Amino acid sequence: MTQVQDMKLDGNAIAGLLREIFAVEMTTARGTCASCGAVNEVGRVEVYIHAPGTVVRCPDCEQVLMRVVHGRGRYWVDMTGVRCLEFAES
Amino acid sequence: MRDTQRLMGFVSRGFRGKRRDTASSSRVPPGQYVVTDFPVLSAGPTPRVEVDQWTFSIEGEIDEPRRWTWKEFQALPTETVTKDIHCVTKWSKLDTSWKGVSVDTLMEGVETAAEFTTIYSDGGYTTNVPLDDITGNKAWVVYEFDGQPLQPEHGGPVRFLVPHLxxxxxxxxxxxxxLEKDEHPGFWESNGYNMYGDPWREQRYWGD
Structure with a gap:
């Protein structure tokens, strides 16, 4: 039986995906959760990739921060769960 | 090994081992392959719901909203159905057996102006399906898989089943x-996935 705990990864699992979208190193970017206001580095967020898309959740309140769908050569990125994203210039 | 798998992302039991089943190709929609295991997909943590806290509701465009407790739901007439299922991540599983209650039973006698529905779940997940696609012996609310209580990782205690999508x-x-008059895109439908999702027409994404 699949261990459910194994399905949750940490934010380092989306390092490559975020580089494709944002084209800069993003794992040290800090996002503010639109739901609870917690600020977390990308490396600390909770990631679910065994799904039709990638779902990123706040480690403090489990609400959705980002959803990324990749198909037919396109990306769909929902970031309504991130109120502010702070990252260093490259 | 586990860390390696994590870094490689999409390598997991669920996405490995493409077994082509040519004998059943007429039952397998375009772009799909047949699996014999049952991959677990999840967009979030698995909710743990005690059945004495569980209820099932029909609400929205309905004069008298309906609600069943676990005990009341268990007392409803059941059906056991065997269906092929098709995941948009390209695996199909043939002859899956489910026991539960037909949506027709739950909707018996309901008069509604709704043409659309949102199916909603613990954990905040939603998906939109036209009303005509969940009535007429096309959808069930199921609590057994393969003769056993539905396990939490597969949606237990109770999941929806609309196998033609x-x-x-x-x-x-x-x-x-x-029940809704207008179509409201659900969790995936609002972010790239198709509003309808017919596997035989490969309606995976927006614009398909």
Whole structure:
């Protein structure tokens, strides 16, 4: 039986995906959760990739921060769960 | 090994081992392959719901909203159905056996102006399905798989089953049906996935 705990990864699992979208190193970017206001580095967020898309959740309140769908050569990125994203210039 | 798998992302039991089943190709929609295991997909943590806290509701465009407790739901007439299921991540599983209650039973006698529905779940997941696609012996609210109680990782205690559409429409941990006059895109439908999701027409993404 699949261990459910194994399905949750940490934010380092989306390092490559975020580089494709944002084209800069993003794992040290800090996002503010639109739901609870917690600020977390990308490396600390909770990631679910065994799904039709990638779902990123706040480690403090489990609400959705980002959803990324990749198909037919396109990306769909929902970031309504991130109120502010702070990252260093490259 | 586990860390390696994590870094490699999409390598997992669920996405490995493409077994072509040519004998059943007429039952396998375009772009799909047959699996014999049952991959677990999840967009979030698995809700743990005690059945004495569980209810199922029909609400929205309905004069008298309906609600069943676990005990009341168990007393409803059941059906056991065997269906092929098709996940948008390209696996199909043939002859899956489910026991539960037909949506027709739950909707018996309901008069509604709704043409659409939102199926909603514990954990906040939603998916939109036209009303005509969940009535007429096409959808069930199920609590057994293969003769056993439905396990939490597969949506237990109760999940939705609408097997003629891609399996993301068969919401895990289902708690109710909202009847709606207008179509409201659900969790995946609002972010790139197709509003309808017919596997035979490969309606995976927006614009398909």
């Amino acid at each position: 891609y399996f993301w429409k068969s919401a895990k941990w289902v708690r109710g049906i909202r």
